[in-house]
Amino acid sequence: MNEDLEKKLEPFFWIEYKGGVSLGLSAGSFKKEIFDTRKDEGFEGNGYDWGSLARVFLNEKMPELKGEINLDPEAEMFSAYSKNAMALQKFALGFRAMCDDDEMMSNLFSQVEID
Incomplete structure (x- = not known):
């Protein structure tokens, strides 16, 4: 992994292993203000919430x-x-x-259904 790419991805992290690669994020504090907009619906900014957002991102973008x-x-x-x-x-x-892009993230997050 190229050091410049690692910096671009922070706070996400990249892991290479035999047979594949993964992208991770310790959930909870990054972009909490976005998740807090739907706190009353049960969103916390946890890993499941990020997974739901990633699913919408993949589908849309x-x-x-x-x-x-x-x-x-x-x-x-x-x-x-x-x-x-x-x-x-x-x-x-x-x-x-x-x-x-807070606006894009908020728009995509508005489509997320809680897991």
């Missing part, structure tokens, strides 16, 4: 990658993985850029 990217969130951790490193990298950069 990168439908061509839906068959390549797998989501495996847990309460404290968001995780996406793939056997295709280039597909996951494309998703990771796009998803991270979405996080920098």
